[in-house]
Amino acid sequence: MKDKIDSIIEEINQFSIEDTQALEKFRIQYLGTKGLLKDLFGELKSVPNEEKKEVGLLLNGLRTIAEEKYNTFKETLDAPKATASSIDTSRPGEDSSVGSRHPLMLVRSEIIEIFNRIGYTVSEGPEIEDDWHNFSALNFPPEHPARDMQDTFFIQNEGEEMALRTHTSSVQVRVMENQKPPIRTISPGRVFRNEAISARAHCFFHQVEGLYIDKKVSFADLKQTLLYFAQEMFGEKAQIRLRPSYFPFTEPSAEVDVSCSICNAKGCNVCKNTGWLEILGCGMVDPAVLEACGIDSKEYSGFAFGMGIERITQLKYKVNDLRLYSENDVRFLKQFTGSL
Ligand code: DAH
DSSP: OHHHHHHHHHHHHHOOOOSHHHHHHHIIIIISTTSHHHHHHHHGGGSOHHHHHHHHHHHHHHHHHHHHHHHHHHHHHHSOOOOGGGOOTTSOOOOOOOOOOOHHHHHHHHHHHHHHTTTOEEOOOOSEEOHHHHTGGGTOOTTOGGGSTTTSOEEEETTEEEEEOSSTHHHHHHHHHHOOSSEEEEEEEEEEOOOOOOSSOOSEEEEEEEEEEETTOOHHHHHHHHHHHHHHHHOTTOOEEEEEEEETTEEEEEEEEEEOTTTTTSOOTTTTTSSEEEEEEEEEEOHHHHHHTTOOTTTOEEEEEEEEHHHHHHHHHOOOOTTHHHHOOHHHHGGGTTOO
């Protein structure tokens, strides 16, 4: 009996079912009221008592195999097939969803447009920089902490030590080395720092550097340019204030705050109740930097500024976690559909 069951299993596996007729033949042969399985269950009576349990289990297994094969083939054979007449060619098409521009790119374009309107061109430089362009030409002393491995990613390139640029100020060096004043340019780009990733810090982010070099450029020109930028970006009521600061490449240097557009400078948790938000660093280009880049500091002067695109975007769109910018979660990105 056991051998018989085995050979029937084999037979079932071999049985080829290509159409509904073969399927019906299979059903009659194995599962029908006069089918093989019925006979076998009938024979169970004559099996010796001590073997009954085992043979019963085998028979149940055989039935499952046969039923499963039958059901699977029935499902595939019953599935409706697309025929020429079942396709409705007059149905309207389905809309393909429209993508959106990344918020950082929206703000980057807006910054470029604002400065284009007052004659600034766009310059770009490499993300992998040498020490000269990222540090030395910008007056960073050899022992400056920013040169430390803890802040800067260093890489080896054909035996030479290179850095992933830590700021876009490196591009102002390249521009000054290659162009004669007057120079009026902004440099948007990605920068890298060796920081642990959190809501407030990331190992890469974006900056826009600004540079203006000409005869008789003054600090008043810098202030007016930044006020113009703040009002174009945050609305005509925006005000700025400058706080004295220090950067190796500018003298004097300042940090610039814009009046909080979220609470109209009344004080809220974003501006920590001060009414002001820090947006950029700036200053008059240090004569030593002009000279390092081949520009006569007695004839020319200029200003520079640098801002973080993430920061401006945070203020414009109220994005409070830096990680959202690079996670590419469509629920976040979709909110910018339709913005130009
Ligand atoms: N490079 C500075 C930074 O990454 C930002 C900066 C400050 C740029 C002052 C400037 C400047 O051009 O004048 O933090």
